[in-house]
Every structure is written in structure tokens, then in C-alpha cells.
Amino acid sequence: MTKQEYCLKSKGLAIKVSQLFDDQNKVKQEYIISNKEFEIDQKVLVVDRHTRKRSAFIKSIYINFQNDIKYKFNDIKKDGNKSKLELHLLGYKSINTF
16 A cells, blocks of 8 residues: 555545544434433523532533533523623532522
């Protein structure tokens, strides 16, 4: 095999892998859209694992390694608006709407 043949085969495989990643991302987005409980930028009440209640905004929605839908949160400012700071929770028991 020459260097030119190797480059052609390698490029072809890279294109196939890229297409498979795109297909996987489309499937993930379809799964999130059809199964999410809350919308992004929705104000929610989060109960953490120590049963403390915190108000937050939904920042983003993702799928964890166990294929569960999980949420990332933004903190709330004192005036009730959405903060740019992410609210870091090590785990949460439940999420409720206001």
C-alpha cells in the first residue's frame, strides 16, 4: 500500500465516522425532544440530595452515560432574573415547576 492509497482510505473512513457521529447526535436530540419534562430557560424548583430546595433556571439538557435525561441549571439573581453562573449540584432528587 502506498502513502497515497493510505491517505485515500483513511479519509474515506474519517468521513464515514463523521456521518455516524452526526446520526448519533440526531438520535440523541430526537430522544431529548420527545422525553424532556422541562424547557430550556424554564424556572424550576430543584430539591437536592440533602433535601434543600433551590430555585433555578434550566440551562441545558443532556443525556448521561446511563442514557437518562439530565439538566444543568443557572442560578437566580436576587431580583429573580437568570444569572450567568451555573448552579452546581452534585445530585438532585426532583425538579418541580413553580
